[in-house]
Amino acid sequence: xxxxxxxxxxxxxxxxxxxxxxxxxxxxxxxxxxxxxxxxxxxxxxxxxxxxxxxxxxxxxxxxxxxxxxxxxxxxxxxxxxxxxxxxxxxxxxxxxxxxxxxxxxxxxxxxxxxxxxxxxxxxxxxxxxxxxxxxxxxxxxxxxxxxxxxxxxxxxxxxxxxxxxxxxxxxxxxxxxxxxxxxxxxxxxxxxxxxxxxxxxxxxxxxxxxxxxxxxxxxxxxxxxxxxxxxxxxxxxxxxxxxxxxxxxxxxxxxxxxxxxxxxxxxxxxxxxxxxxxxxxxxxxxxxxxxxxxxxxxxxxxxxxx
Amino acid sequence: xxxxxxxxxxxxxxxxxxxxxxxxxxxxxxxxxxxxxxxxxxxxxxxxxxxxxxxxxxxxxxxxxxxxxxxxxxxxxxxxxxxxxxxxxxxxxxxxxxxxxxxxxxxxxxxxxxxxxxxxxxxxxxxxxxxxxxxxxxxxxxxxxxxxxxxxxxxxxxxxxxxxxxxxxxxxxxxxxxxxxxxxxxxxxxxxxxxxxxxxxxxxxxxxxxxxxxxxxxxxxxxxxxxxxxxxxxxxxxxxxxxxxxxxxxxxxxxxxxxxxxxxxxxxxxxxxxxxxxxxxxxxxxxxxxxxxxxxxxxxxxxxxxxxxxxxxxxxxxxxxxxxxxxxxxxxxxxxxxxxxxxxxxxxxxxxxxxxxxxxxxxxxxxxxxxxxxxxxxxxxxxxxxxxxxxxxxxxxxxxxxxxxxxxxxxxxxxxxxxxxxxxxxxxxxxxxxxxxxxxxxxxxxxxxxxxxxxxxxxxxxxxxxxxxxxxxxxxxxxxxxxxxxxxxxxxxxxxxxxxxxxxxxxxxxxxxxxxxxxxxxxxxxxxxx
Numbered sequence: 001x002x003x004x005x006x007x008x009x010x011x012x013x014x015x016x017x018x019x020x021x022x023x024x025x026x027x028x029x030x031x032x033x034x035x036x037x038x039x040x041x042x043x044x045x046x047x048x049x050x051x052x053x054x055x056x057x058x059x060x061x062x063x064x065x066x067x068x069x070x071x072x073x074x075x076x077x078x079x080x081x082x083x084x085x086x087x088x089x090x091x092x093x094x095x096x097x098x099x100x101x102x103x104x105x106x107x108x109x110x111x112x113x114x115x116x117x118x119x120x121x122x123x124x125x126x127x128x129x130x131x132x133x134x135x136x137x138x139x140x141x142x143x144x145x146x147x148x149x150x151x152x153x154x155x156x157x158x159x160x161x162x163x164x165x166x167x168x169x170x171x172x173x174x175x176x177x178x179x180x181x182x183x184x185x186x187x188x189x190x191x192x193x194x195x196x197x198x199x200x201x202x203x204x205x206x207x208x209x210x211x212x213x214x215x216x217x218x219x220x221x222x223x224x225x226x227x228x229x230x231x232x233x234x235x236x237x238x239x240x241x242x243x244x245x246x247x248x249x250x251x252x253x254x255x256x257x258x259x260x261x262x263x264x265x266x267x268x269x270x271x272x273x274x275x276x277x278x279x280x281x282x283x284x285x286x287x288x289x290x291x292x293x294x295x296x297x298x299x300x301x302x303x304x305x306x307x
Numbered sequence: 308x309x310x311x312x313x314x315x316x317x318x319x320x321x322x323x324x325x326x327x328x329x330x331x332x333x334x335x336x337x338x339x340x341x342x343x344x345x346x347x348x349x350x351x352x353x354x355x356x357x358x359x360x361x362x363x364x365x366x367x368x369x370x371x372x373x374x375x376x377x378x379x380x381x382x383x384x385x386x387x388x389x390x391x392x393x394x395x396x397x398x399x400x401x402x403x404x405x406x407x408x409x410x411x412x413x414x415x416x417x418x419x420x421x422x423x424x425x426x427x428x429x430x431x432x433x434x435x436x437x438x439x440x441x442x443x444x445x446x447x448x449x450x451x452x453x454x455x456x457x458x459x460x461x462x463x464x465x466x467x468x469x470x471x472x473x474x475x476x477x478x479x480x481x482x483x484x485x486x487x488x489x490x491x492x493x494x495x496x497x498x499x500x501x502x503x504x505x506x507x508x509x510x511x512x513x514x515x516x517x518x519x520x521x522x523x524x525x526x527x528x529x530x531x532x533x534x535x536x537x538x539x540x541x542x543x544x545x546x547x548x549x550x551x552x553x554x555x556x557x558x559x560x561x562x563x564x565x566x567x568x569x570x571x572x573x574x575x576x577x578x579x580x581x582x583x584x585x586x587x588x589x590x591x592x593x594x595x596x597x598x599x600x601x602x603x604x605x606x607x608x609x610x611x612x613x614x615x616x617x618x619x620x621x622x623x624x625x626x627x628x629x630x631x632x633x634x635x636x637x638x639x640x641x642x643x644x645x646x647x648x649x650x651x652x653x654x655x656x657x658x659x660x661x662x663x664x665x666x667x668x669x670x671x672x673x674x675x676x677x678x679x680x681x682x683x684x685x686x687x688x689x690x691x692x693x694x695x696x697x698x699x700x701x702x703x704x705x706x707x708x709x710x711x712x713x714x715x716x717x718x719x720x721x722x723x724x725x726x727x728x729x730x731x732x733x734x735x736x737x738x739x740x741x742x743x744x745x746x747x748x749x750x751x752x753x754x755x756x757x758x759x760x761x762x763x764x765x766x767x768x769x770x771x772x773x774x775x776x777x778x779x780x781x782x783x784x785x786x787x788x789x790x791x792x793x794x795x796x797x798x799x800x801x802x803x804x805x806x807x808x809x810x811x812x813x814x815x816x817x818x819x820x821x822x823x824x825x826x827x828x829x830x831x832x833x834x835x836x837x
Contacts, residue, residue: 058384062383062431062432064428064497066428094724109471109475110473156498157497157498158497159568159729159730160733164721165719165723167682167719203735207735207737210684210738248761248783249759249761249785250759250760251785288738289657291684293675293682293684
């Protein structure tokens, strides 16, 4: 019981109130790596080609990655690598039948794209391990290979840039049936969801229907105004104020009226205050706790038909 | 008159002798009202015997001072975060953020010194604080150095490398001092590197012993991996300070998730000793027992959360216990003499990733909830049902308190190759909230659970005191004193940020202080002693 019993705003207990402020790095985020709620575009950056370079740079910095490789050098290096090294080390350098994985090789990681650490091995080989030397490769070619390997390493280390594969695998008919049973009270395929699949890529669309208001980085599409919570505050005098919920915690509540006026109350100082939060996303949260993965896939497959 | 003068002199003596340093033997029985380790003592209880601030006067708790850190412009669009719990030794607070350490007057908040480490890089996500051995202070850096300073002056002594930055290790824990061992853990799971815990010499920084979180081929535990290659790249970082039982001479440490993180196809098996609690002999680093709360983790649920030790009667018999609220959402109570599980219970109601609990007390992962190319909807999110923010055990209530994050993520497998790398997948956070949960350590039942009204996965550490108070922070920027019996808020203050560390307390000259870190500021609160 505890707080639940003495809370003046019962509906606040289980309902989120607003998208999390883009506040400090909070520990809830993965700690053994940059926090999720600091990663702009974490939801779908790979699927959103328009992610700004500046954001990519912030991600790189947060991930502790060094300077990126020169893309042209890396492209040249890839060609040389595939032709010269790919047979043993695999065309993507993750190891082959005879050669080890170079992406997580300590020597390659120490080389950091310079070519200085790996040059001697490329030129002289490792005769004891059966690797021939490639004495004819020029210094520039070795440098290019090093840039390619750096690109591979950074791609492995930068999970924010991983490509999410096809996620539209469900049964659209089953999704449609689920939609009619659970969602059609508020949404319609011909109305608010018309052409929805043209507006968002599948990963964004999935996040959007699971919980529409979750936009932790301020980088995604702006929250739908229909998702805003409203609140009614009734004072002991009987006067009621209503508006968009601006803030709520265990001690106070504030709202913004349609007129733009902002009002707030401290519970301790207004004994008998009644606070009612109206959460348009209540049904989304309820379904979130019920979906099977098949439901999730089916609903997405159905929404993807709404082109 | 004479007597009074003598009294004054005696009173002053401990102050005059304050620079004798922190004898590691003294950490075994901390001076009442001091806070000489990350967790305040070796137990991890974060329960203080101080009573000056108590239920009767907590409403009068007021700001004594604040200390705002200034580290200049940042390469990142967010400011510094104090995640360290300050140590209080001889009237001085010592704390850190990545690359920075401070000494601040614990009575006034005045800066005594500030030290900056010139970094070569690494992930600057957080730093948990310092360890102190006699006159020497130790902290770890994002570019994997153990730095030692003179605690009185902040003067640099030496730095030694403890992990390889080029392999994407980075280091965040507060070093733990046990006898003449400085225990240093490491972090970093971007590139499939192995985890380890080292004891370093306080005078030279030299390695005394190393415990590897993966066995070597042929050793016990290696049967939980498919091959040597998987073990060599198996992860299992050691990024949060452990606890210590001097009577059993056992060190307890939590280990991180296995690698590749979300793509498990190349590491079939339980993957020992990742996502485990290991009990080590601190003199030589030898494994005495282990318990694995998350066998074969695929969700990034590092199991580093504080293994809290305390004694209590179970079924009428006094038991030496160890309890952990794990990132995977389960609460575990073990017999800490042998690691045998006594209790496993979920502390979040909507967990959906396990098929139950096996005969030895481990949750059984549901393969259907492993990351999938088209996504698996899982509670909790990869940040976990809880995370590093320190929990507390209050012997007065018999309750274990933890900040939790009810949350969902969709986990996508992105690397379907036979030999995936790094994370091999991503999770897309869907929704989260924050709660404070009180657990009965004898039954695992949730005694009370307070869900904060504001939606956020912001988590703060917890402190309990003999003044019948529990201090923590909410996601809305409040530091709050709760009644630990029933979860009723008794006092709060709005700060410029949510609490970002574990609150701590100490007493100086007859005055008790409560200190919390929130973003870039330390806040100290007191009541009037008279």
